[in-house]
Amino acid sequence: MKHRTGNLLTDRPELYEARFPDPGRLAGRWAEDVLRRYGAGPAVLDLGCGTGRDAACLQDAGRRVTAADLSGAMLAHARAQHPGPVYVQADLSRFDFGHRAFDAVVCLDSSLLYCHTNEQLDGFLTSCRRTLVPGGLLVAEMRNGAYFLGRDEPPRIPAVSRFTWQGTTYRSTTALRVDRAAQLLRRTRRWTADDGSPPVEEHSAWRLLLPQELRHFLTVHGFDVLALHDGPGPRTEPVWQPGAEPGAAADGDRLHLIARKPVGDSAGHSAHPATGEQP
Ligand SMILES: C[S@@+](CC[C@H](N)C(=O)[O-])C[C@H]1O[C@@H](n2cnc3c(N)ncnc32)[C@H](O)[C@@H]1O
Numbered sequence: 001m002k003h004r005t006g007n008l009l010t011d012r013p014e015l016y017e018a019r020f021p022d023p024g025r026l027a028g029r030w031a032e033d034v035l036r037r038y039g040a041g042p043a044v045l046d047l048g049c050g051t052g053r054d055a056a057c058l059q060d061a062g063r064r065v066t067a068a069d070l071s072g073a074m075l076a077h078a079r080a081q082h083p084g085p086v087y088v089q090a091d092l093s094r095f096d097f098g099h100r101a102f103d104a105v106v107c108l109d110s111s112l113l114y115c116h117t118n119e120q121l122d123g124f125l126t127s128c129r130r131t132l133v134p135g136g137l138l139v140a141e142m143r144n145g146a147y148f149l150g151r152d153e154p155p156r157i158p159a160v161s162r163f164t165w166q167g168t169t170y171r172s173t174t175a176l177r178v179d180r181a182a183q184l185l186r187r188t189r190r191w192t193a194d195d196g197s198p199p200v201e202e203h204s205a206w207r208l209l210l211p212q213e214l215r216h217f218l219t220v221h222g223f224d225v226l227a228l229h230d231g232p233g234p235r236t237e238p239v240w241q242p243g244a245e246p247g248a249a250a251d252g253d254r255l256h257l258i259a260r261k262p263v264g265d266s267a268g269h270s271a272h273p274a275t276g277e278q279p
Contacts, residue, residue, distance in 0.1 A: 007204055008191055013051045013077035018165040019172075027234040028057025031106050031139060033242060034258060035063070038226065040137045041103030047092040048111020052078025052085065058106070059084035066102070068095065093120035095127045101268070104137040109235070112140050113206035116184060121207070125221035130268030132261045138223060141233055144255040145208030148178055148185055168195045183208045211250040214257065222267065223259040230254055 009016040022028075031054060035044070042064045046055040049067035051074060059065045065085035069075050075087045090097075092107065093115050105128050115121045128138055159174045170193050177186045184205040191200040209217075215225050230252035232240040246256065261267075 007202060008189075008200060010050075010071045011073050013074050013081075015165055015170065016074075017051050017053070018163050019161065019170075022053060022234075025053065025057040026239065027108050027141070028054040028061075029242070030141070030234040030240050031108060032058055032061045032063070034139050035104055035106075035137065038137055038258060038260070041133070043101070043103045045097075045102040045105045045131060046085070047090075047095075047105060047107045048109075048114065049078060049085075049087070050074050050109070050111075052082035052087065054106070054108055055085040055087075056082035066097075066100075068092065092124055092127075094123040095131070097131055100131070101133045102131050102136060103133055104139060105132060107138075107140040107142075110142040110206055113142050113185075113209070116182070116205060116207050121217055122221070125217060125223070129221055129223070129261055129265070132268065134261060134265050135263040136261045138218075138257070138259045138261070140255075140257040141235070142255050142257075143185065143206055143208070144230060144250065144253055145183065145210045145213070146251055146255075147230075147253045148176075148208050149180065149183070149210065150251070168193050178208070179205075209255075211255060214255070218257075218259050222261065222265055224262055225257070225259050227256065227258040229256055231256065 009019060042062065044058055044063045044065045046065060046067040049055045049069050052067055055065045055067035066088060067078065067085045068088050068090040070091055072089060075089055078087050092111065112124065115124050162169060162171045170191060173190045175188045179186050185208050186205045189202050211228055215228060218225050227246060228250055229246045229248065230250050231247060231254055232238055232244045233254050233256045234240050236252065236254050
């Protein structure tokens, strides 16, 4: 078995979209709905943008989107397949776009949970606060630590998935393990493909954040938490539909966060974003 520290789906973005299709652009439409409901201005930063499909959806909705990811392969795919936004390479746990300011930051599908340590979370929130205009929004959607840490065991049976892309059938077996001390959901994924390539095993992790812990981090960093709930959202069951009202619970598999940098907070940017300026 070949071991790799990378991530096959991040290194091969076309496989990411085949494995996690979102033909109705539900995640992007959900984010746009939130931005509209809370009156966000047009300049949006999508952090951990992946293949760029959510960023492009927001751009198509009339936003002026800058989208950032750590993965060069993801960014190359995004530029080619989902043009419109400006794509930049950046680490979401410590980014600085200088004088550029945004009306909203979005961070979808657990990208925020790649901040494994408290220091990385501090870096993420410090960077978001600096880059947002006063009154700017932070919108995030992620796995929920309360769902995993609140159970004796995570789902025990490894999840098996199969999909075919360009004539090759890929099969993945995913096992999850809760590392309580580090508050990490550790994932082992084994890949096989029927094209003769050797099997691959890869390891990754998400930070498990409890809702009240996340609320505390936000408060300490000067944000007002407007909503923190477990759905409906773009990856919940039942799934979000336009017009759906969020519930009051924060116990399910997914957490949805909407927070605002106070109007009187001039940390970083006191002016409105410069029109047309992009990194
Ligand atoms: C699960 S994907 C989500 C992609 C996209 N937001 C979506 O919803 O389809 C997570 C993304 O976060 C990116 N990522 C991981 N760590 C990162 C970091 N420290 N800074 C920026 N991006 C990161 C990965 O390269 C990957 O594209």
